[in-house]
Amino acid sequence: VVPVMQPVQKEQKDLQSCKSIISELEVHEDAWPFLLPVNTRQFPTYKKIIKKPMDLSAIKKKLDDNLYKTREEYCEDLRLMFNNCETFNEDDSPVGKAGHNLRSFFETKWNEHFPP
Numbered sequence: 001v002v003p004v005m006q007p008v009q010k011e012q013k014d015l016q017s018c019k020s021i022i023s024e025l026e027v028h029e030d031a032w033p034f035l036l037p038v039n040t041r042q043f044p045t046y047k048k049i050i051k052k053p054m055d056l057s058a059i060k061k062k063l064d065d066n067l068y069k070t071r072e073e074y075c076e077d078l079r080l081m082f083n084n085c086e087t088f089n090e091d092d093s094p095v096g097k098a099g100h101n102l103r104s105f106f107e108t109k110w111n112e113h114f115p116p
């Protein structure tokens with residue numbers, strides 16, 4: 001009989017996986033554009049174009065502050081970050097390419113931890 005995990009253990013496992021994944025993203029060579037919030041003095045149009053800014057430090061803090069109710073909410077914030085990148089940056093720009101590479105790395109890790 002396949003043991004059914006209690007909801008508490010399932011959430012703990014999910015939290016461990018989400019922490020593990022973001023730790024791997026943070027040290028990825030293509031993470032550099034995403035480590036901190038985009039500096040809106042450096043990019044004055046950013047706040048107007050991107051309605052919901054998101055970056056790895058913000059996601060890590062939400063994770064540590066237990067602000068994600070589900071792994072899906074966490075995944076949504078990562079996809080928001082990558083979509084913001086595609087909105088603001090050309091695909092063939094250094095930041096655009098880093099975004100595509102890091103997104104691909106994330107989605108692979110996501111499927112490893114949570115097979116569809």
Ligand SMILES: Cc1ncccc1N[C@@H](C)c1ccc2c(c1)OCCCO2
Pocket residue numbers: 032033034035036037038039042043085088089095
């Ligand atoms: C993810 C993202 N999207 C849109 C704009 C910026 C960013 N990331 C920031 C951290 C960044 C990326 C490239 C940069 C940069 C800063 O410093 C100014 C010099 C050029 O290089």
